[in-house]
Amino acid sequence: MHNVLVVDDEKVLSKLYEHELVEEGYNVLIANSGTEALRVAQDNQIDLMVLDIKMDDMDGLEVLNEFRRKHTDTPVILNSAYSIYKDDFSSWLADAYIVKSSDLAQLKEKISELLKI
Amino acid sequence: MIKAIVEKKEKDRNYSDSDKECVRNPILIIRNDNLLWANKEFWLLNDKYSSNEISPTLIDNIIGIFKDGEWNNSEDGSKVCRISIGKDEPPYYITHLPSDSFGFGETAIYQISQSPNRKNADNSIRNYNITAVINELGRKLDHSYRLEDTFKIILIGATAGEGLGFNRAFLLLYDAENKAFRGEVAIGPSDGEEAAAIWMELDGSPKSLDELINNYKNATLKRDVKVNELVREIFIPIDNLCEQLSKVIRNKKPRIIKEGSCNDSTENGWSLFKILGIDCFAAAPLMVEGNIVGLLLADNMITRRPVDDSDLEVLGIFANHAGTAIQRSRLYEELAEKINELSSANEKIRESQKKLIESEKLTAIGKMASQVAHEIRNPLSVIGGYAKNIKRKMDDDDKFSEFMEIIIKEVERIEKVLETFDSLSKTAPEEKTIINFSELVKGVINIAENNSSSGMRIFEINKMEGNAKIFGGEAQLRNAILSVAKQFIKDDKESFPISVSTKIEGEAVLLNFIPQISDTGKKHPNTIFEALYGNSPLKRDTVLTIANEIINRHLGMIGIEQGKDKPLSVYIKLPLYKE
Incomplete structure (x- = not known):
């Protein structure tokens, strides 16, 4: 079973993702801030990270930068309500960029694709 | 046979008393037996004798003289013929002015006077009030501010019959940088035909000096091109002047310069x-506060009237006025130029302010649109996401299934609206800020380094300029620098690490990427150069092209440098921000 880390400061949203991804058969770990995400990633074997960008303590791009230092091969999906960061070169470090939507089909497809399931 | 082609109205003109007071010698210009032009003094004389019993008109009389008259050579090479007009009238003399030496061809100029001696005849006509003329010219110059107008007044003043009366005038200005006198502008006919055309046109114009100056442009239009071509050929280094011209400069006084007197002098005199x-002209220094700013040369090429001491005296007085006027006009034009520059700068500032306001408005709208989208999209994802989750778990015949479907559809409708907000935020220009360039570079290198899967250290940050500030869109510039940095990651690893440094160079800040091993390291810059400026657009790297565009829009450039003693490097140059 793949470990998927969902990082989002909107607790209700991360709860929804957890619910949906568990149903898809993943082991879901939740972090509600950037700092927490890095800690969870350090303490656990992470196979994929779904990362929000706009967060209070540390934005997703900073988290991504830090995360990449140690996890060069772990896929990261940037999942943001902002579409503008898609054009920012900082987001190149991620493997995919998805604009948040009520339809989680695109996210699920991308996770499956990156984990080569 | 001579045919008078001058229009009748010329002959019928009425002359005022003031005209008669300034009477000069009658002059005619004839080409191929046609009377091209005659001055008003001729027509006055003609009118005077037109009712004479002996000869109906002076022209008729002259025709006879041309045919049968006895012409004698005078001392200065001209031919003179004595004519008797009336029974009790004193004799008149027609002087055929020498023209062969200046290539008039078939054009001949004739002067009628009551003296067989040309010099006496010429002097007799200088009975007008020269002081009044100088005063009038001075007054006109005092009110001239544009350099071009000042030149015009000086030249017209020197040449107009109502002015100093020379045939041609040349203005030479002192070029301090090259220590030489350089021909600037000239006025006057270059041959008899031009003289006839210009003088005929001026005869029909108003005759006061003031009006003459205002109308002279029309009369000389396209006709003084030749003398202006001549004047532009004049370039005399100060230490290479002929002795006579040197005396003008040394003594700061006008002189008559004769070809013979410059025989033993420099080539430039010749x-x-x-x-x-x-072979003879007058030269007067143009002075300002004791310094010579130019030379005014004048001659009588057409009429060949010898330049005498009184001409020279008047020219000298006039040149003093002219020098001051030129200096004043120069200062005025410099001031006007500065004012124009200032106005243009003010206009640019106003334009920039306007654009800035527009840009700030768009940026604010874009930011707001983006934030609104974010604030709505998050809760909407929650509502829609849970609705879809619940709907999936409901039986199709569940009585609430239809309501869930309505919620899902409405959420999707709002999400579609939010997409238009996204496009709005994308069209807004990026906000520009003051950026610490070295910090920006360090951040970019950090990202680029982390992006590499090689496990090797790619970049080595060396000397970074701490005070290098630039002004621009931070995200755009970060992207541009990153795309250049990423080019190094793509290539072979033999030349790693790539040295990265920043430095201030004049008004710009430079970011240098220098591969450590120069031979293999050449590959990177060449690849980047190809990707940026390759002949085929298909071979150009899209990302690098965008990066180049971003840097260009920030008035900077991406370049490759390869010096003899310098390693091959790629650099990004951007203008330094000034407070």
Whole structure:
């Protein structure tokens, strides 16, 4: 079973993702801030990270930068309500960029694709 | 046979008393037996004798003289013929002015006077009030501010019959940088035909000096091109002046310069005579507060009237006025130029302010649109996401299934609206800020380094300039620098690490990427150069092209440098921000 880390400061949203991804058969770990995400990633074997960008303590791009230092091969999906960061070169470090939507089909497809399931 | 082609109205003109007071010798210009032009003094004389019993008109009389008259050579090479007009009238003399030496061809100029001696005849006409003329010219110059107008007044003043009466005038200005006198502008006919055309046109114009100056442009239009071509050939280094011109400069006084007097002098003395096509001219220094700013040359090429001491005296007085006027006009034009520059700068500032306001408005709208989208999209994802989750778990015949479907559809409708907000935020220009360039570079290198899967250290940050500030869109510039940095990651690893440094160079800040091993390291810059400026657009790297565009829009450039003693490097140059 793949470990998927969902990082989002909107607790209700991360709860929804957890619910949906568990149903898809993943082991879901939740972090509600950037700092927490890095800690969870350090303490656990992470196979994929779904990362929000706009967060209070540390934005997703900073988290991504830090995360990449140690996890060069772990896929990261940037999942943001902002579409503008898609054009920012900082987001190149991620493997995919998805604009948040009520339809989680695109996210699920991308996770499956990156984990080569 | 001579045919008078001058229009009748010329002959019928009425002359005022003031005209008669300034009477000069009658002059005619004839080409191929046609009367091209005659001055008003001729027509006055003609009118005077037109009712004479002996001869109906002076022209008729002259026709006879041309045919049968006895012409004698005078001392200065001209031919003179004595004519008797009336029974009790004193004799008149027609002087055929020499023209062969200045290539008039078939054009001949004749002067009628009551003296067989040309010099006496010429002097007799200078009975007008020269002081009044100088005063009028001075007054006109005092009110001239544009350099071009000042030149015009000086030249017209020196040449107009109502002015100093020379045939041609040349203005030479002192070029301090090259220590030489350089021909600037000239006025006057270059041959008899031009003289006839210009003088005929001026005869029909109003005659006061003031009006003449205002109307002279029309009369000389396209006709003084030749003398202006001549004047532009004049370039005399100060230490290469002929002795006579040197005396003008040394003594700061006007002189008559004769070809013979410059015989033993420098080549430039000679070349000036060659250019002007005459053997004698007057030269007066143009002075400002004791310094010479130029020379005014004048001659009588057409009428060949000798320049005498009184001409020289008047020219000297006039040149003093002219020098001051030129200096004043120069200062005025410099001031006007500064004012124009200032106005243009003010206009640019106003334009920039306007654009800035527009840009700030768009940026604010874009930011707001983006934030609104974010604030709505998050809860909407929650509502829609849970609705879809619940709907999936409901039986199709569940009585709430239809309501869930309505919620899902409405959420999707709002999400579609939010997409238009996204496009709005994308069209807004990026906000520009003051950026610490070295910090920006360090951040970019950090990202680029982390992006590499090689496990090797790619970049080595060396000397970074701490005070290098630039002004621009931070995200755009970060992207541009990153895309250049990423080019190094793509290539072979033999030349790693790539040295990265920043430095201030004049008004710009430079970011240098220098591969450590120069031979293999050449590959990177060449690849980047190809990707940026390759001949085929298909071979160009899209990302690098965008990066180049971003840097260009920030008035900077991406370049490759390869010096003899310098390693091959790629650099990004951007203008330094000034407070």
